[in-house]
Amino acid sequence: MPLAEWRDTKETLHRFAQIVGKIRLAASARCNHWWNVPFHVTGRGITTRPMRVADGDRIFTIDFDFVDHRxxxxxxxxxxxSFPLPGQSVASFHGATLAALAALGIRVEIALxxxxxxxxxxxxxxxxxxxxxxxxxxxxxxWRVLSxxxxxxxxxAAGYSGKHSPVHHFWHTFDIAHTRFSGRRIDQPPQADPVTxxxxxxxxxxxxxxxxxDTFPEPAFYSYTAPEPAGLAGEPLSPASARWVARGDSHLAVLRYDAARAGTDPRAAVLAFYESAYRAGAGRAEWDVAELACPGGVTDPVLRL
Structure with a gap:
């Protein structure tokens, strides 16, 4: 999935996604850490999931179909x-989306x-x-890579019993992510924006x-710990091709997509990468790794036997 080969399509599609994502933001109940906002992957594309503007209004979904491209x-x-995605500018897509909603009697105000x-x-x-x-x-x-x-x-995600997010696709940064929480409250600096x-x-x-x-011009798997504990970037990562990359005042664990695909078992390589990044962050931040473990998605120790 070389970025250079589809950069123009990606830039257009990112803005299409932001239009629909802002409709989702306006027509869904607020959820902690903005979990109400992202898209979820479907068998044909990505979806907002069901939503409505106000109690009593029609419940609706907006789906990108990347098979028939509508x-x-x-x-x-x-x-x-519905309407076709090819041939649309951001401006025409914006107008066609609002027109489709209006034709169904749905009025959504995008704040920005x-x-x-x-x-x-x-x-x-x-x-x-x-x-x-x-x-x-x-x-x-x-869409196939996302899936x-x-x-x-x-x-x-199944290996963690603590609070964690769904696997979801953010239209803000155009990434797909899963997040684990320790439960510790973090006070943000006064200058932090509301999203952060x-x-x-x-x-x-x-x-x-x-x-x-533009800052990392190729697809990659990543992980980070926030706030970043001291010494994180000195922890080992798997597989050997994974690296810690400086990103502002913090670090990302990064495994290049092409490096993962080059191995004999890409899926195992990615799982090993995520696990090593988790162990690095959880160890340095002193999480109770054993207590939070959920081997095979099972929490009951009797059922694990």
Whole structure:
């Protein structure tokens, strides 16, 4: 999945996802650490899951179908509107999405109808005709990679009995992630923005995959511990190709996608990477690893026998 081969499609699709994601933000109940906001992988693409603007309104979903390459807006009572994804600019996609909702009697107000934390964050979606590339082959491959990574993350997530997030796809950073929590409260500095304050109000070790960006221009699996304990970047990682990478004042554990795929058992390599990153962060932060363990997704010690 070389970033250079689908960068233009990725930039367009990222903004499509932010439009739908902001609708999800406006039409879902607030959940701790923003868990109400991300997408979830489906058998044909990604979904918002069911939502509604206010009590009594129609329940609806918005799905990206990366098999037939359509955006599908559907209500609980069976009505549906859809339109093709190829050939759309961000501006036309924005208009078509709102028109599909309106045709179903759904009115959603996007609080800030412009990109979040992207270079063109000051430009409204409705004015963006620059991003208009959609390669169906690349979009389908993106979804297939997401699906494979989600499966591995689900398997890894099963080994932890403490509070942890679903495996979900964030439209903010365009990554897929699973996060484990120790339960310790973390006081954020006064200058922290609201997104950061809620995301990191508790001590976490997070695991995920992203498709690359300007600062790391290739797809990779990653993990980080926040706040970062002293000495974390000195801990060993598996497999041997994994590395600690400086990212501002902290470090990411990184396993390049191509390095994982080059091995004889990529799935085992990724699971070993996540486990080594977890052991590094949990050990340095003094988590009770044995107590929080959940081998094979089973918490009852009798059932493990």
């Amino acid at each position: 955006l599908v807006v559907a209500t609980l009572d069976g009505e549906e509107r 109808p412009r990109p979040f934390d992207l270079p063109d964050a000051a430009r409204p979606f409705a004015e963006d005709t620059e991003h208009a590339t959609y390669d169906p082959v690349a979009a389908n491959r993106y 494979q990574v989600a499966s591995v993350l689900e398997e890894f 304050r809620e995301a990191y109000s508790r001590e976490v070790i997070s695991f995920g995959f992203w498709f690359g960006d």
